[in-house]
Amino acid sequence: MIRVVLRRLLIGVFVMWGAASLIFVIVRVAPGDPATVMLGPDADPEQIARLHETLGLDRPMFAQYLSFLGDAVRLDFGDSHRLGRPAMEAVFDRLPATIELTLAATAIAVVVGLTLGLVAGGRPGGVVDRVVSAATIALQSFPTFWVGIMLILVFALGLRLLPSAGVGTPQHMVLPAITLALPFTAIVARLTRSSVAESMREPYVQTARSKGLTEPQVLLGHALRNSLIPVVTVVGLQMGALMGGAVIVENVFAWPGLGSLVVDAVANRDYAVVQAVTLLIAGIVMVLNLVADLLYTQLDPRIRMEGAS
Amino acid sequence: MTRFRGRRLATTVAAAAALLLAACSTTSGGDDTADAGDSGEATGGDIVAAGTYPIESLDPHGAQGASTGTQFAGQAIFSRLVRPSADGSLVGDLAAEWTANADVTQWTFTLRDDATFSDGEPVTAEDVVASFDRMIALDGPNAGNFPEYTMTSASDTEVTITSPVPDAAVPGKLLIFYVIPAGVAPDDTAFFTAPVGSGPFTVGAFTPGDSLELAPNESYWGDVPQVDTVTVRNIPELSARLTALRTGEVDVVWGIPDDQLGALQGEDTLTVETVQSTAVYTMWFNSSIPALTTPEVRRALWQAVDFETIISTLYPETGELADAPVSPLVLGHSPQEPVGFDPEAAQAALTAAGFDFSQTLRLQFANAEFRPFIQAVVSDLAEIGVTVEPLEKEQAVFTEDLLALNWDVNFQQLATPTYDAASNLGRLYTCAAGRNGYCNPELDALLAAASATSDEAERTDLYGQASEIIWRDAVGMYPMAVSLAYAWNSDLDGFTPDPSGLPDFSKVTVSGS
Numbered sequence: 001m002i003r004v005v006l007r008r009l010l011i012g013v014f015v016m017w018g019a020a021s022l023i024f025v026i027v028r029v030a031p032g033d034p035a036t037v038m039l040g041p042d043a044d045p046e047q048i049a050r051l052h053e054t055l056g057l058d059r060p061m062f063a064q065y066l067s068f069l070g071d072a073v074r075l076d077f078g079d080s081h082r083l084g085r086p087a088m089e090a091v092f093d094r095l096p097a098t099i100e101l102t103l104a105a106t107a108i109a110v111v112v113g114l115t116l117g118l119v120a121g122g123r124p125g126g127v128v129d130r131v132v133s134a135a136t137i138a139l140q141s142f143p144t145f146w147v148g149i150m151l152i153l154v155f156a157l158g159l160r161l162l163p164s165a166g167v168g169t170p171q172h173m174v175l176p177a178i179t180l181a182l183p184f185t186a187i188v189a190r191l192t193r194s195s196v197a198e199s200m201r202e203p204y205v206q207t208a209r210s211k212g213l214t215e216p217q218v219l220l221g222h223a224l225r226n227s228l229i230p231v232v233t234v235v236g237l238q239m240g241a242l243m244g245g246a247v248i249v250e251n252v253f254a255w256p257g258l259g260s261l262v263v264d265a266v267a268n269r270d271y272a273v274v275q276a277v278t279l280l281i282a283g284i285v286m287v288l289n290l291v292a293d294l295l296y297t298q299l300d301p302r303i304r305m306e307g308a309s
Numbered sequence: 310m311t312r313f314r315g316r317r318l319a320t321t322v323a324a325a326a327a328l329l330l331a332a333c334s335t336t337s338g339g340d341d342t343a344d345a346g347d348s349g350e351a352t353g354g355d356i357v358a359a360g361t362y363p364i365e366s367l368d369p370h371g372a373q374g375a376s377t378g379t380q381f382a383g384q385a386i387f388s389r390l391v392r393p394s395a396d397g398s399l400v401g402d403l404a405a406e407w408t409a410n411a412d413v414t415q416w417t418f419t420l421r422d423d424a425t426f427s428d429g430e431p432v433t434a435e436d437v438v439a440s441f442d443r444m445i446a447l448d449g450p451n452a453g454n455f456p457e458y459t460m461t462s463a464s465d466t467e468v469t470i471t472s473p474v475p476d477a478a479v480p481g482k483l484l485i486f487y488v489i490p491a492g493v494a495p496d497d498t499a500f501f502t503a504p505v506g507s508g509p510f511t512v513g514a515f516t517p518g519d520s521l522e523l524a525p526n527e528s529y530w531g532d533v534p535q536v537d538t539v540t541v542r543n544i545p546e547l548s549a550r551l552t553a554l555r556t557g558e559v560d561v562v563w564g565i566p567d568d569q570l571g572a573l574q575g576e577d578t579l580t581v582e583t584v585q586s587t588a589v590y591t592m593w594f595n596s597s598i599p600a601l602t603t604p605e606v607r608r609a610l611w612q613a614v615d616f617e618t619i620i621s622t623l624y625p626e627t628g629e630l631a632d633a634p635v636s637p638l639v640l641g642h643s644p645q646e647p648v649g650f651d652p653e654a655a656q657a658a659l660t661a662a663g664f665d666f667s668q669t670l671r672l673q674f675a676n677a678e679f680r681p682f683i684q685a686v687v688s689d690l691a692e693i694g695v696t697v698e699p700l701e702k703e704q705a706v707f708t709e710d711l712l713a714l715n716w717d718v719n720f721q722q723l724a725t726p727t728y729d730a731a732s733n734l735g736r737l738y739t740c741a742a743g744r745n746g747y748c749n750p751e752l753d754a755l756l757a758a759a760s761a762t763s764d765e766a767e768r769t770d771l772y773g774q775a776s777e778i779i780w781r782d783a784v785g786m787y788p789m790a791v792s793l794a795y796a797w798n799s800d801l802d803g804f805t806p807d808p809s810g811l812p813d814f815s816k817v818t819v820s821g822s
Contacts, residue, residue, distance in 0.1 A: 032705025038372050040450045041708050041744075042736065047453055083517065084371045085498055093517070149548050157552045164556060165549040166542055167519070254544040256519035260363070264518070269705050 001297070008293065012286045019282040020072055020275070024065055027271050034269035038082055055081060055271075068275070077276035080265070087272035090261060091280060097167065098250070098257030102242045104177035109184035110235060116185070117192020121227070122219050124197040132193065136186035144245060148179040148252035165254035176253040180245055184238050191234055195227035202226070229299050236292020240285030353525075353535040354819025356801065359550045360810065361564035363518045363543040367501040369487035370443050375450035380485065380726075381541065381811045385523050387487035387506040388432065390418050390468075391480050395805065397587070397638035397728040399480050403432060403488060403507070409763040413475040420466045424530045426490055426507045432530075434462035439491035441470070446495045454482045454732075475761035477768060478731030481640070485726065509534050509815035519543055523814070532815070539814045551796075554579070560801055563810055565794040566678070567626050573796045580799050583626055583792040584806035587636045588724040590628075590682070592672075593785035595717050597746025600670065605662045607783035611648050613655035614689040616788040623681055624789065631790040633776050634734060638808055640765060641730025641772030645780040656693040669696045674720035675707035683720060714746055722791060726809055730772040735760055738779060747784045 035051040036043065043051075052058045056067065056078075071078060077087040120132035155175060156164035163172050199205060200223055208218045243258070250259030258277055265273035364378035369387060373379040384392070390404040401407075404418040424432040441460040445452050457473045470479055488507065493500045504512060509531060510523035521541045525534040542559065544550040551569055553559040555576060565573065565581075574581045594601045594610070601607055620628040632644040659666070670690075674683055680701065687697045697718065702710065710716055725733045735756045740748035752775055759771035780787070795806040800820045807813065 030705075032703065032709055034705075036708055036712065037705045038450070039453060040375060041712055043450065043453045044456060047448060050448055081372050082365070084366050084368055084373065090517070149546075152549055152552050156556055160556060163558055164552040165544045165546070166553075166558070252546045252549060254519075254542065254546070254549060256516060256543075260518060260543075260545060264363070264365075267704055 001294075004297070005290070005294070008290050012290070015286055016279065016282060017069075020069060020279055021065075023275050023278040024068055027269070027274050028061070030269070032269050034081075034271060037267075037269050051081070072275070072279060077279075078272045080270050080272045082265075082268050082270045083273070087270075087276040090273060091258065091276045094256060094258045094261045095280070097255060098243060098246050098259065101173065101176055101180060101246055101249070101255060101257060102239060104173055105180035105184060105242055105246075106235065106239055108177060108181035109188050109238075112181070113185040113188025114192050114231070116189040117227075117231075118196055118219055118224065120189070121193040121196025121200065121223075122215065124193075124200070129193065132189060136189045136193075139182045139186035142182070144179060144183065144248050145252060147182055148175070148249060151175045151179055152252070165252075167256060172253075176249050176255050179252070180242060180249045183245075184242060187234060187238060188231060192227055192231055195230055196223050199223040199226045225299065229296060232295045232299060233292050236288045236295070239288050240281070243281050243284065353537045354800075355538045355540070356536055356561065356814060356817060356819065357540045357542060357559045358561040358812070358814070359542045359544045359553060359559045360562075362810075363545070364515075364521050364541060365517050367504055367512065367515060367521075368498070369485075369489075370440070370447045370449060370451065370495075372447075372449045374444070374447075375485065377810060380809075382521055383485075383487040384508065384811055384813065385510040385539070385815070386504055386508045386512060387489060388424065388508050389487055390420075390437070390483050393484060393728050393809075395808075397640070397808070399484075399728070403437070407480060409477070409479075413477050413761055413763050414473075415469055415471050416479045417467060417469045420468070421530075422466055424507050425528050426505050427511050427526045427528050428490075428505050429528050430490065430505075432488060432507050433465045433491075434468045435465070436491045437468045437488050438462050439493075440488045441468075441486065443489070443493065443495050444486060451485050454485070476731075477760050477763050478727060478729045478735065481727035481729030481732065484728070510539065513538060534815045535818045536814065539817075554796060554798075557798070560798040561795065561804065561812065562797070563793055563795040563806070563812065565796055567624050567628075567794070570626050570794055570796075578799055579796050580801075580804075581794065581796045582806050583794045584808055585636065585638055586724065586791045586793045586808045586810070587638050587726060587728060588722050588791040589631050589634065589636055589787055590789040590791065591634065591721050591723040591785055591787060592686075593719045593721075593745040594783065595714055595719070595746045596748075596784065597714060598717060600665065600668055601717065601746075603662055604782040605658055606664055607785075608648070609655040609658035609662070609664075610690065610695065611783050611786045612650065612658070613652050613693045613695065614686050614786065614788070615650040615652075616786075617650065619682065619685045619689075620789050623685065627792045627794050628789045629792070631787045634779050634785075634787050635725055635730050635772075635776070636790055639725045639728055639730050639733065641734065641759070641769055641776075643769065643773030643776045645776060648780075648783075648786075652689075652693050659693070659695070664695075666694045666696075669698050670717040671700055672697050672718040672720060673700045673702055673707060673710060673716040675702055675704050676722075677701065679720060679722070711744075714743075719745070719785075724809070730768075730775075731760055734772055734775050734779070738775070738784065745784055747782070749778060749782070752778045 034055060035048045039047055039051060056064060075088055079085065080087045080090055083090050116132045120129040123129060152164045152175065155162045162174050166172055205218055205223055208222045246257060247259035247263060250257045261273060262277045362378040364382050366373035366379050367382050367386065369379055369383035389402045391399045392402040394400045403420055403424050405421045407416055407418040409416050420434060426432060438460050445455065458470060460468055460470045462468045472479065490505055509526055509529050511526045513522035513524040515521050520543065523539040527533060544553060550562055554562045570581060573579055594607045596602060617630055620630060630647065633642050635642050672683060672687065683699045687699050690697050711719060723733065736742060737744045739753050739756055755771050755775040759768045762768060793806065793808065793810055797804050802818045802820055803816045
């Protein structure tokens with residue numbers, strides 16, 4: 001197990017280096033000069049040159065790259081000139097809100113998705129299965145942005161049950177979390193459904209039934225565990241994708257997370273913040289993938305054995 | 310393993326259930342006024358506003374100093390030497406009076422003697438000069454308005470700003486200059502977590518990019534605001550912003566597009582008004598490219614677009630045909646003869662001028678909200694055989710291409726936040742500025758003369774002559790003067806819509822609180 005973790009961490013270092021290099025290049029080849037954006041079109045060339053110097057953009061690209069890598073190792077991405085403070089500080093201010101939202105969405109998606117998948121997969125081809133399948137296709141098809149607006153119109157404006165935007169109370173989290181969770185729920189439900197349906201045809205399920213176990217006992221005690229293997233992997237991967245999806249949801253619901261920070265940073269060519277956010281999310285996704293893999297080994301002894309050998 | 314999994318599952322289920330229960334247990338955000346009353350503290354009521362911009366920083370001298378969010382915060386927390394009145398004219402804020410020397414290279418401001426900071430310390434000339442020096446040292450966007458300008462103080466109540474060239478627009482430019490106590494270093498960011506200012510409000514809480522809560526400055530030298538708090542929230546999405554207004558979570562919203570005004574006007578609890586802004590839709594032609602060099606061609610293209618119909622269709626409440634390159638609120642505004650819609654005459658003029666109808670003109674713009682307007686213009690020009698390709702660009706790319714003249718027609722909603730044509734006509738239309746490829750020594754001379762006199766009537770006349778040239782030569786098309794739409798809770802008394810989208814809450818009270 002330790003060897004597996006160490007190997008993955010070593011790979012992770014290369015992944016992070018690749019992500020860092022990629023984002024360094026991408027932000028710099030994108031058209032639009034940060035100094036011009038920050039100072040506005042009326043700035044004179046001397047003022048722009050001074051800001052280039054302040055931002056280190058007057059140095060050769062390779063020198064910038066080496067400095068960037070050296071600082072990134074220390075989690076120092078420099079100051080956001082636009083915000084007037086260290087980029088990492090701005091990112092850490094917003095990170096908790098995004099994590100909060102992502103975790104809530106994941107919880108909803110896992111609970112609802114697993115339940116729907118179990119129920120549908122328990123009786124493949126039945127009415128519930130057909131309804132769940134249709135509903136999950138629909139949920140995956142709706143654009144997140146549109147779903148968010150619809151939920152606001154129904155639950156905030158129509159029913160006046162929930163606040164439309166912002167933070168402050170647990171109620172504020174409900175609509176953004178559900179919006180973010182819906183497509184994820186559909187994925188978990190569909191995957192669980194097909195996995196459970198397949199498990200239900202396995203000999204060990206027949207054996208369990210022949211021992212006189214009830215259908216719920218067969219489902220929860222035997223089919224579910226084996227069905228969880230692909231689900232755990234997908235949940236791990238999707239949590240990373242959720243952080244990306246949170247950008248849109250945060251914007252719709254005025255949720256003060258990383259979303260609006262990174263959107264504004266990209267629009268304003270705030271290299272420091274864009275780089276900090278990108279690498280942070282890359283790191284989080286990497287850790288989540290590692291956790292998913294470790295859970296995978298716990299759920300499937302065959303993989304544990306392969307890792308050990 | 311099974312037991313562990315069961316606990317995890319139970320915890321997750323409990324978390325989700327708690328979330329859903331929380332959803333069903335209360336109504337929406339709500340009535341802030343009632344909350345204030347319940348607390349038993351001051352009874353002026355609470356106001357929640359949602360503008361069109363985030364507030365990322367409270368430092369009015371820094372990189373965010375020119376942003377609307379920081380400007381809004383600045384006018385609430387700090388004082389300026391001058392501020393705009395409702396009609397766009399300048400009135401004293403910290404300054405009791407101001408005068409220019411004969412050649413308009415020095416402006417002297419006499420400070421009022423009763424102004425104090427929120428910590429009780431008096432506002433002195435030393436604070437004003439130190440603030441100016443700090444703004445220059447930070448070299449941010451606002452500093453760019455004062456290249457090689459210096460400020461000195463002759464006494465505790467007098468400051469003088471000296472410019473290297475005559476500059477009659479100095480008072481207007483100072484609208485974006487805020488005074489903080491002397492001694493705050495350029496890199497002192499800690500000061501702005503709980504800033505000391507001499508404006509009507511102090512900072513109760515501030516979360517960059519999310520919300521700013523203001524409380525009355527009890528040491529304010531003017532009338533202390535009556536409300537308990539003013540909270541400005543950032544709600545970027547329009548639908549969420551308007552829903553929050555209609556549900557009472559927010560009391561004031563502005564920057565509302567025309568297609569949303571009807572629904573709000575039907576709400577009994579809301580007041581909806583529009584106010585003339587300082588912005589004009591401005592569509593420069595790139596006069597440096599062969600196709601658009603001659604005024605006849607540019608004017609013919611203007612003639613080919615039915616702006617009156619477009620505006621009445623898309624902007625029935627927030628737009629009207631412009632009659633000058635600058636807004637009526639701006640010093641130097643001078644009405645010009647309207648350019649009538651006449652596609653046949655336009656086509657004939659283009660043919661006579663040898664216009665190449667096979668070419669495609671690139672029309673650049675930067676914001677999706679203008680897309681319908683741009684498409685309408687493109688459509689009208691297509692009617693006379695002129696092909697225009699609309700290019701919607703990201704702001705950073707737009708700005709870069711704007712300065713590089715990498716466009717044929719450029720669309721901007723051009724505001725004049727200084728309320729002085731010097732920062733619009735005087736800044737953008739000179740040969741040296743090179744902003745639209747147009748160069749006319751006669752226009753340069755008029756703009757220079759307007760900048761070299763402090764006589765407002767004379768300046769208005771000179772800018773009027775400059776406007777006539779710009780209009781006649783069709784340096785651009787100037788289709789629409791923009792109004793800003795505001796909607797607010799009718800319980801708010803004394804709320805006045807602001808032309809620049811920077812409403813002042815210091816005189817607002819909440820009925821029944």
